[in-house]
Amino acid sequence: MSMTGVVAPDGLVVATAERVVPGGRVRGMGVFLVLLAIVAVLGFVSSVSSRAHATFLLSAPPAVSVSPLTMSVRWTAGALAMLCAALGVLLVLRREQRGAYLIFGVGFATFLWAFLVWAARGAQLNFVQMLVTTLISTTPLVFGSLSGVMCERSGVINIAIEGQFLAGAFLGAMIGSVTGDLWLGMLAGAVAGGLFGWLLAFLALRYAVDQIIVGVVIVAFCTGLTNFLTEQVLTPDQTTLNSPQTFAPIAIPLLDKIPILGPVLFDENVFVYLAAILLVVVNFGLFRTRWGLRVRAVGEHPRAAETVGIHVLSVRYRNVVLGGVIAGIGGASFTIGSVGEFSSEMTAGLGYVALAAMIFGRWKPFGALGASLLFGFSVSLQSFLAVLNVGIPSPFLAMAPYVITIAVVSGLVGRVRPPAADGAPYSRE
Amino acid sequence: MRLELAGVTKRFGSLVANDHVDLTVEPGQVHCLLGENGAGKSTLMNVLFGMLRPDEGDVLLDGEVFRPADPGEAVRRGIGMVHQHFMLVPVFSVAENVVLGFEPTHRLGVLDRRRARAEIRKLSTEFGLEVDPDATVESLPVGVQQRVEILKALHRDAQVLILDEPTAVLTPQEIDALFAIVRSLAASGRSVLFITHKLKEVLAVADQITVMRLGKVVGTTTPRESDENALASMMVGRAVELVVHKEPARPGPAVLRVRNLTVADERGALAVHGVDLEVHAGEIVALAGVQGNGQTEIVEALTGLRSVVSGSIELDGVDVTGSSPHEMLRAGIGHVPEDRQRDGLVLPMSIEDNLVLDIYERQPFARFGSRDLGAVHANALEKLQAFDIRATSVEVPVKTLSGGNQQKVVVARELSRGVKLLVASQPTRGLDVGSIEYVHRRVVEERDKGVAVLIVSSELDEVLALGDRVAVMFRGKIVGIADPSVDRETIGLMMAGSGPRADEPIGVAAGAGAPRAGQPER
């Protein structure tokens, strides 16, 4: 940062914008990349015979077929490790905040690539399928973190996403099964999520109960309730009540023929498309429209919003309910968008992961998407590594998304800047 | 528009904040509402702005009864408010703040940023309120932020403007600029209600003056018919001495020695820049300056709350640079923080616990990690007596006390430790005149006992009355040290960072990202 001086009439030079460079974190990221490169060299290059090859399958219907990519493990991993190290060194030398996350992201991706090449040595990795799985695991997280963005931008912490997921998953499955209409199932999921969004708003806004406490209690309630109802209602009549169809993938003509991208992005079920649309809509709404300006004002400085005639509590009510609806749809995607039946506690803490993704994404929709993709990829990685049998015990692979979350919130994000009024109850007095 | 209050009464439980208040602001007039803290001015303002409903009485706009249900309605009816604590969203741009709630839009509610900018430019030139529509508010100096507040009101076509203590954060020169703006607003036919507790300002800007005390209107006058002393006694209800009685200081050896101190703020910008300062035993050094020029950061560095980038702090010849707050307190620094409710007290805790907040683990209040509640209680009773703290019991939460009594709790605690250096920030902010006099007297007593005292205040009157030496800060530097007998004008100019010529707009001087008139968009 430059030093801007103003020469006062008496000849005194006054510094106004000189900054102490916060280079520590950037340097840390650089060092981390270099370490990763060393790990890659030791683990993926020197330990492997020079003739070992890995094959990535890149073709999947309905896309135009592409020939598989076969790589020498040693050379490919070696080159990637070098690239990773180079990016790390670049970070250390540059020490500038801008663009650092991007460089780090690319560096980390090269490491992952090297790892995949090593893991697939002597075998075939269906790369396209891996990306498809990533996207499938990412989708509910996108819904969850968008729900978080909706609520927290207006100043209400929604830690109940996990509960809204469960409620949406349960009711989506049940209604979808009973009526045989998946759209009604999705609607039911939305309603269930919205209901618990409303409950959060009702208790947190009307009675000013601490939002984190309400959230935790709602999660406990939803967990207990769905467990109870599953055993009491669904289990006795599984075929009628808990056997919905699932949404079939909808191929988008022509686009689905694109190699690799086609099967991943353009041959998905309606939840994936809906998530993408919501992402764009919420982002545009928040940052380009009157509605978004008001929501953000309420989340940052409710009193200021009130003084210009914005009804703080109604804005919050609306957003929290909408957030619940979004999370509820995300919940429905667990059942009618995926496995086709509800089972107890099937969301396995992903609501909290979504919350972490939102924080990692700095309360921005596309930031949250990036974080969600990272988690989604780690889930996908876990299942594919289990198949490849790389010798890492499966509990450690299962741990990966959670460990990454911890690393992310503590190492990479550090002290974040949430909306200023996030979590604070508001009253006029 | 003519604004009239007829018998407005507002009660909070047994407290009558406004007691049948009558007041009329004519169009084209600057009407000053004068009263000390706690006189009921803020309550009245909130009634006018729809934040509170009066229990009795009416507000009339051009003779028509007006009962705003919320601020939105007040704004629609043409009432604009410039709040003491700016109602601006710090992370928003100037344009976003100005249009918030009254946004120009395209179809489907998409914001029309171009029109927003154009409107701001138009208003800026009309009233001489220079500001860059695209600057982020938090990056602007407070003087400019205030212009944004005024622009906000004008954007909504306010016919009645209420300014609540608008000068609290301004330099004397910025105050003059504000007065010019206020007059031009009145000249355009708008009514201006100017709320303040500063006598000089009232005399300088008002057409009409209404004085409030303890919720009641105690008189109306005009600047021509009145003077400072008359206004002061009307405001306080008795004759007030505006000076602090003290003997000339007899400074001893230096207790605090600050060398080349540099401190950064939260965002990493240097807030204090190579400051040298000495405070001797038995003297009061007053650190003057407009708020936000590094005083807060100096105090935080002295008390260990903020890390030091470079330079040194010596206490009684011992280098204490980089010590923790705990070590600083142990070394003999007493600290009366700027914001007592935020930093000085734990409001839900009892008075007795608050009186030992920073000595709770020492004898006689604790032994082997176990607290002696009897000793804590006895200490509280003694302090209640010695510092004239008005409370029914020492067990009630400290939040039940009035502001003055809360401040006495903080002062009592800090002075009971036998300190070498007392650092007091804004020690009388928000207090009534009686409490102000009391706090000032205790500070002088400490000085006479040989304690070194550093007072930080943005009230020029306090600085001049209390200080034996006055150090003036501007943008992180001490720009000069003056004798308190020097005239206000000189100190005011120093507070603005220069000698006689400081007429350039502050916004432009702020350097990077500053607004520049006539610059093409983007």
Added chain:
Amino acid sequence: MSEPGSPRRQPRPLIVPFRRLAQANVAVVTGLSVVSALVLGAVLIVVTTPSVLHVLGHIGSHPGRALGLTGASVGDAYWAMFSGAIVSPSALGHVLSTGHGWVTLFTPLSETLVAATPLVLAGLGVAIGFSTGVFNIGAQGQLIAGALAALYVGFEVKLPIGIHAPLVVLAGAAGGAAAGFVPGILKARTGAHEVITTIMFNYVMLNLLDYLLSVSPFQQPGQSNAISRTMPATARLPHLFGSGLRVNAGLLVALALVAGATWFTRRSTLGFSFRVIGLNPNAGKTAGIDARRVTVLVLTLSGALAGLAGTASLAGTDFFLSSGYGGNIGFDAITVALLGRNRPTGVLFAGLLFAALDVGGRNMQAVTGIPLDLASVSQALIVMFVATPVLVREIFRLRGSAAASLQLSTGGWGG
């Protein structure tokens, strides 16, 4: 927006008697919360039992029968809950008529106390966090860490009985403390919010447990299932009332810690500094209290108590670990702390109540087939009502005095 500086605003002398009334209100509100939750639970039973719904459909033609059957199904369920958790009248009758069967008579109570022990211990840990403004949702993971450490000391160390069990308890506390320390130091050093990190650590610990249960030295030799070795007899907590009743010395540990926590919060200097940081961290820092150190200490202490909870059930009743050990104790501890209003004695009573609901729920499931999860639904509802005293007063049209609210704030993400 009254002006705080007003000189006339004297503290009201009425405050002291009012305070007592408010305390009475706490009990009233808590009692009514329990009642409301049970009523909602009853509604849930009714609407999910097909036979009851069926007769309710014909309420017009056979009102008496419909209501009777409804009442019976709800009554049976709650009766089964009561007799499973406190005392069974048939067992009482048996004792009264024959003079025998004392063990059967006291089994429900003993089971409730056994279930309450870990809830109280973990609840104390969560409560200490809450009252310091630290939100520890990681009791589950810390409990597992404690249990693992205790188990390890249990089977690796050979000691006589009087020394071994206490050492196991200490190891459990240490294990939990270590698991609490990590999110603590992360928060102090990097600002990572403990709500996220502690939740994530729960899943990490669950997976770590799965891994350890499948390898030496934890896995039961000769087993392919994920089951741990068992605690040797020397490492087990002794029974208090003979081998027929499972209630054991873990209860004494819990009671001692309730007393200890009471002293800690009221009288210790460390507890005072915790309280200051919890109520106003800024003022705490200004007064020289090291807020980061407090954060680390609180989470460590909180983890230690959760570790003890895991140890109490491991060394007191279970004697081995399996996948998902601890079940919902970690999360129930949060609701227990909330219901107990973060006061040690409050946590004790809340733990007893929740344990009774759980144990009774098991009996209810066995007798009536209504799923045990009804208990957790009721628990969540109870806390929801307790956290919203104004709502309870509105429902029951109570004339409210000072709000008996939870007075609890986690302060969002900023802290």
